[in-house]
Amino acid sequence: MSLGEDMLAKMDFRAPAADAWIDEDGTSTDPASASPSTADLAGALAPLGKQTRPNGAVYHPRAVAKAFEDVALLRDARDHREHVLFYGPPGTGKTALCEAAFAADATIEHDGLESIVGTADTTEADLLGTFVQDPRSGAFEWRPGPLHRSVLYDVPLLVDEIALIDPRVLSVLYPLMDGRDVLRIPMNPDLDPLPTGKGWFVLGAYNPDVPGARMSEALRDRFAHHIEVGTDWVLANELGVPADIIEVAKNLDQQRRKGDLAWSPQLRSLLSYASTERRRGREYALANLLAKVPQDDRDLVGRVLTAKFGEIDALRLGLRFES
The missing domain is CATH 3.40.50.300 (P-loop containing nucleotide triphosphate hydrolases)
Structure with missing residues (x-):
């Protein structure tokens, strides 16, 4: 056993007894009753x-x-x-x-x-x-x-x-x-x-x-x-973001938190997606969302979007437009 491990083994991590807390005047105080809970103070700010x-x-x-x-x-x-x-x-x-x-x-x-x-x-x-x-x-x-x-x-x-x-x-x-x-x-x-x-x-x-x-x-x-500060998914839905893209965004956010991604769509991107979908259609909005993804994360995000919505390519200019 190393010196550090030996010291840890000897340390007592148990919570101290209530009478272990001594005030300046020498009297003991029960820590559980000394401080109000956050719930007790919830009404303090209107x-x-x-x-x-x-x-x-x-x-x-x-x-x-x-x-x-x-x-x-x-x-x-x-x-x-x-x-x-x-x-x-x-x-x-x-x-x-x-x-x-x-x-x-x-x-x-x-x-x-x-x-x-x-x-x-x-x-x-x-x-x-x-x-x-x-x-x-x-x-x-x-x-x-x-x-x-x-x-x-x-x-x-x-x-x-x-x-x-x-x-x-x-x-x-x-x-x-x-x-x-x-x-x-x-x-x-x-x-x-x-x-x-x-x-x-x-x-x-x-x-x-x-x-x-x-x-x-x-x-x-x-x-x-x-x-x-993270995204309020319920608010995103109330503001008109489709539930299916919110589901995808929550999945990607979990992967970001685990370190598998550096980027995932948050509220601002989701509101932009919803607006684009209403004005340009789902396929365009999905392609535009994928184009926003940083290059290092685009393959993984693309696979997640494809699994949910079908094959998607990042938005880009194509051949000459024929009217």
């Missing part, structure tokens, strides 16, 4: 109902931990400066939820949401801002970036695809997220330190399966809530 996004689309709220409405939870997290990190495949509604929660929020002075979509080339200046030269006068003026604007206007900041940004760049968020609550912009010494208001906090969203995705533990630990 649901806010459907929300309209800036593009006019209606957002249908979803449940978190089977107890809280997502929109209400986000607004409560903002009120308590509890930063939120979403992760999941693209097209599941991460960005849509953030827009629905804050794009038209009448509970704060400045409604809205500042956002940035991260890439491997995102710089600190992309977040904070930069000097821009006036082509007529030649003078340089400060142009605030999304982080500066979010603090200036006291609105939440959404960092989409946050895991693609160099962790060294994102260190600019650390002092704002850990309680120091003051934004300093060293590249513009004329700007006074700017304190954060009650409407500011950080939302992060990313796809953990995208190549190059990484986050520092220092940043991850500053997010109070880590929430996985």
